[in-house]
Amino acid sequence: MTPHRTGALVGVAAALLMTAPATAAEPAPDAVLDVENGALVLDAPPDPLVVPAEAEQVRLRWDTTAIEPGTVFGDVVRLRVSVEASGAPEQEPVVVPADAVGTVEVDVPPPGDHVLRVEAAAHALDGTPLTATRDYPVSVAARPATADEPVALPQARPVAPAAVAPAVVAPQPRAEAPAPRAEAAARQPSTVTGRVTLDRGHVDAVAVRLLPDGLRVQVKDGTVTGATTWREPADVEFRVTAAARTALPAQPVLSFLGSAGEQVFLLPQTQDADLLWTGWNTEELRPAEVSGPVTWALTAVDGPGAFGLFTTGSFGAPEVVFNSADGLPDALSVALGTHAHANWAFAGPGRYRLTFTVTATGANGAALTDAETLTFVVGDGGQAPPPPAAERQTGTANRLASTGPASVPAAIGLAVALLVTGAAALVLARRRPAKEIP
Numbered sequence: 001m002t003p004h005r006t007g008a009l010v011g012v013a014a015a016l017l018m019t020a021p022a023t024a025a026e027p028a029p030d031a032v033l034d035v036e037n038g039a040l041v042l043d044a045p046p047d048p049l050v051v052p053a054e055a056e057q058v059r060l061r062w063d064t065t066a067i068e069p070g071t072v073f074g075d076v077v078r079l080r081v082s083v084e085a086s087g088a089p090e091q092e093p094v095v096v097p098a099d100a101v102g103t104v105e106v107d108v109p110p111p112g113d114h115v116l117r118v119e120a121a122a123h124a125l126d127g128t129p130l131t132a133t134r135d136y137p138v139s140v141a142a143r144p145a146t147a148d149e150p151v152a153l154p155q156a157r158p159v160a161p162a163a164v165a166p167a168v169v170a171p172q173p174r175a176e177a178p179a180p181r182a183e184a185a186a187r188q189p190s191t192v193t194g195r196v197t198l199d200r201g202h203v204d205a206v207a208v209r210l211l212p213d214g215l216r217v218q219v220k221d222g223t224v225t226g227a228t229t230w231r232e233p234a235d236v237e238f239r240v241t242a243a244a245r246t247a248l249p250a251q252p253v254l255s256f257l258g259s260a261g262e263q264v265f266l267l268p269q270t271q272d273a274d275l276l277w278t279g280w281n282t283e284e285l286r287p288a289e290v291s292g293p294v295t296w297a298l299t300a301v302d303g304p305g306a307f308g309l310f311t312t313g314s315f316g317a318p319e320v321v322f323n324s325a326d327g328l329p330d331a332l333s334v335a336l337g338t339h340a341h342a343n344w345a346f347a348g349p350g351r352y353r354l355t356f357t358v359t360a361t362g363a364n365g366a367a368l369t370d371a372e373t374l375t376f377v378v379g380d381g382g383q384a385p386p387p388p389a390a391e392r393q394t395g396t397a398n399r400l401a402s403t404g405p406a407s408v409p410a411a412i413g414l415a416v417a418l419l420v421t422g423a424a425a426l427v428l429a430r431r432r433p434a435k436e437i438p
Helices: 180-187 252-257 410-419
Strands: 013-018 032-036 039-043 049-051 057-063 076-083 094-097 101-107 112-123 129-140 196-198 201-211 214-222 229-231 236-240 245-247 263-267 276-281 290-302 307-312 318-323 330-334 339-341 343-346 350-362 367-378
Touching (some): 201 290, 214 350, 290 307, 318 330, 343 367
Parallel strands (some): 049 129, 214 367
Antiparallel strands (some): 013 032, 112 129, 214 229, 350 367
């Protein structure tokens, strides 16, 4: 296990063993999952795993004690164990916490040689998916016959029955398989209506879901710890308070926001309990419903100043994702299963309306798209007083995936973000090469 991690590297251990009598000692781990050079690596034992004839289940003993809290997003890892070509239904991944141990069980396949597939998945703190898959050869022993088991007797030769007129059976209607959108809607939580103002805590401002009426951009509101609320973007006003004011650093790629030292408003990439922690999310989409990545584009900005979205790359250099000052649209490709955060920067106070479009291709080849406008009120915003308290929801910062001190001011948060080294870069593809950072 690597003693020192950099950026968003993750460590996790897993052990594979077979069910044994209760008096047997717990075996040592047979498989270890770790992160090397930004990738998950799963080492497998050289010898096949032998399942005794009397075993009824195969047990996966997972061990995540090597993962320190705050290493992976949400402090969780998803594990899936399956027997290849067994015909058994595919099991849903099991979410296991960091710094813990436990077991997951799967049914033993019929006697013979099989392949046991172990899949592990997590997300780096910047949203980059981390995955590892390993196949284990498994040999299941045959159960010996016993004296009590019936012995097969020779069968008498069948005699052809007398001819009988065929019965007429009315055709039965064929049951139609549910459409992917119907299946997606059945497992999706409902959307809550009613206007709210959010000014602190965790929120995915652009969260993509597949609903009965198509692909939709919604707001995944996690500002209340332990609760998730799905909202329509038109019902949400995002407040960027005075606590977000900070001096613009001397970075040439950020000069479109102003001159070095000028005051801007920043919702930082790392969590600050006094501000919104704003991200984007494609975790609700499945490959069975959507083929390939989602294209997320900023198509219009209506506000008193420039807007920018940038991440902190290797060696602290900012990498601009969206820049409203040099022409739109700007677009990026976001992989399915992504949950990421970045720096949302506004050049000055006022009301900003950001229009985003998402497009994807359905598993059946159909084009899927949606466009929504998000409203950010920056500073005093020059607006009327906020809604009554009954309609406001400030919430408590969701500290589950905290990537830094909860009370760091925005100015310090930006400085830290620009100096941190070794952060894993987001898997984002710019559509307009002329605007990419050299």
